[in-house]
Amino acid sequence: MKPIPLKEGIYWVGEVDWDLRNFHGYSTNRGSTYNSYLVIDEKITLIDGVRPYLFDKMMQRLSSLIDPASIQYVIANHVEMDHSGSLPLIMDIAKNATIVTSLNGQKGLLAHYKGNDWNMKVVQTDEEVNIGKRTFRFFLTPMVHWPDNMASYLVEDKILFSNDAFGQHIASHERFDDELYLGAVIEEAKKYYANIVLPYSMLVKKTIEKLSHIPIDMIAPGHGIVWRSHIKNIIDEYNKWAANQTKNKCLIIYDTMWKSTEKIAHALQNAFNHGGISTKMINLRYNHLSDVVTDVLDARFICVGSPTLNSNLLPTVSAFLTYLKGLSPKDRIGLAFGSYGWGGQSVSHVEDALKECGFDLLESIKIQYIPDETQLQEIYEKTKQEIAKRG
Ligand SMILES: Cc1cc2nc3c(=O)[nH]c(=O)nc-3n(C[C@H](O)[C@H](O)[C@H](O)COP(=O)(O)O)c2cc1C
Structure with a gap:
């Protein structure tokens, strides 16, 4: 000692x-x-x-x-x-x-x-x-x-x-x-x-x-x-x-029960990569919130996805959004996405939370049950255009 x-x-x-x-x-x-x-x-x-x-x-x-x-x-x-x-x-x-x-x-x-x-x-x-x-x-x-x-x-x-x-x-x-x-x-x-x-x-x-x-x-x-x-x-x-200096980096943060939301996440990843933006896939089931927000510190794009569970978000995503709102990073571009079965409330919950953070939002993506190849291609094309608009 x-x-x-x-x-x-x-x-x-x-x-x-x-x-x-x-x-x-x-x-x-x-x-x-x-x-x-x-x-x-x-x-x-x-x-x-x-x-x-x-x-x-x-x-x-x-x-x-x-x-x-x-x-x-x-x-x-x-x-x-x-x-x-x-x-x-x-x-x-x-x-x-x-x-x-x-x-x-x-x-x-x-x-x-x-x-x-x-x-x-x-x-x-x-x-x-x-x-x-x-x-x-x-x-x-x-x-x-x-x-x-x-x-x-x-x-x-x-x-x-x-x-x-x-x-x-x-x-x-x-x-x-x-x-x-x-x-x-x-x-x-x-x-x-x-x-x-x-x-x-x-x-x-x-x-x-x-x-x-x-x-x-x-x-x-x-x-x-x-x-x-x-x-x-x-x-x-x-x-x-x-000074809130961010990099041209995109976090795709999500959780999934049956991997439909994950399929959307990968289509988004391809679109961001096509735009020359580095991406990081973050499944909240395997990543600790305090590590995720460490990446948020210098990421310009924050995409958050959740399937609908009991008219709501998966609890991991909910916890992440609560933590994110408290830390209030500024001037980010957000995107809400997710798969659903019937009501599909999760995406609007994510959207609301990202709006509360003051993020500028890209158009949300919401797919019923399992996205097929055509839908995934559409997500890819649409997101590419949305990214291009932001320069
Ligand atoms: C336990 C459970 C509860 C669900 N509750 C809802 C619900 O309230 N509203 C809805 O739209 N979909 C609900 N779903 C359907 C899922 O959102 C749907 O299966 C979705 O495709 C799952 O996406 P994932 O593969 O990314 O987990 C529920 C599914 C499960 C397993």
């Missing part, structure tokens, strides 16, 4: 969660970490914490460096329990410590951990707190992704403790971006952005703009690896995602 130095006197003291595979419904195939950082100065400062079941391991790391009772500041960048869950345990040990947080952080922490009488210092954007040789400057980042979020910048060492921003769910022995395969780290950062940050892209843009004025040697997020060699790469990616 060794602490890992970031710079002199600054250590990662978090914990790796090797077994985590589901994080409030987000599939974390590579596990995760909860990153807590310790700054040893005149006033010993702890930044964020771990989930309570990992507290003892975190304490072992801390205790190898300092007496945990001597912690004077605990910076709470975010109220969510993966970072704050061990705060009551820390405050029981560091009885004289002051929690440094945003105003919404204070409200959120007191609403989570009721009945506590902690010393708390509320900070604003650009406010500074001196801890000896070093100074923390705070940047409030409300709604990236909770109202309480903030980032803490260690001025002299040029380290940005960004909490959820720039994070990735990766469990690894390695702690830095240059110690792992960069493509995999960016892919996990993309998944994190799509599932957690996407609805708040406008605010992300503003945050990046604000941060562009400060020199940064390291970005130390709340999950995953610390950025020190590829800071420009991750900021460039964040800029693209926040």
Whole structure:
């Protein structure tokens, strides 16, 4: 349980969660970490914490460096329990410590951990707190992704403790971006952005703009690896995602009971391919929602298909549409399709959901029972024309 130095006197003291595979419904195939950082100065400062079941391991790391009772500041960048869950345990040990947080952080922490009488210092954007040789400057980042979020910048060492921003769910022995395969780290950062940050892209843009004025040697997020060699790469990616830059890529997302809807899906695939658009077939029975929305992040076309089941959608498609609406990606081109037997309500349900997302819709495709070769050819021709109209 060794602490890992970031710079002199600054250590990662978090914990790796090797077994985590589901994080409030987000599939974390590579596990995760909860990153807590310790700054040893005149006033010993702890930044964020771990989930309570990992507290003892975190304490072992801390205790190898300092007496945990001597912690004077605990910076709470975010109220969510993966970072704050061990705060009551820390405050029981560091009885004289002051929690440094945003105003919404204070409200959120007191609403989570009721009945506590902690010393708390509320900070604003650009406010500074001196801890000896070093100074923390705070940047409030409300709604990236909770109202309480903030980032803490260690001025002299040029380290940005960004909490959820720039994070990735990766469990690894390695702690830095240059110690792992960069493509995999960016892919996990993309998944994190799509599932957690996407609805708040406008605010992300503003945050990046604000941060562009400060020199940064390291970005130390709340999950995953610390950025020190590829800071420009991750900021460039964040800029693209926040600007909603899509590729000429089409997702054909569906489920099917007897493969009729799947036949339509393949006819659509051929039409998009003919238009020079790369396609990805995503059967919701075999793909996790959090992976599907990772693809949504940079796809221009989103086709969604469901057969009619009991006058409604297949539950997998329904769940996907609910998740998609919540994440609200903007400026996509959508298409609803599906097979039915008699009422055929599924396609209009998909259409309604895609309209609610604000997508520009291509003409929907609805086929009774099994599409034959003529119908599939018609779907192909019609979709080709629709795509051509969009340029
Ligand atoms: C359990 C069950 C319930 C169904 N309910 C409806 C329905 O309410 N309305 C309807 O139009 N078709 C209904 N169907 C018919 C299917 O939509 C139809 O068989 C369709 O072709 C299936 O498409 P798929 O092969 O893509 O699953 C139902 C089929 C099943 C198996």
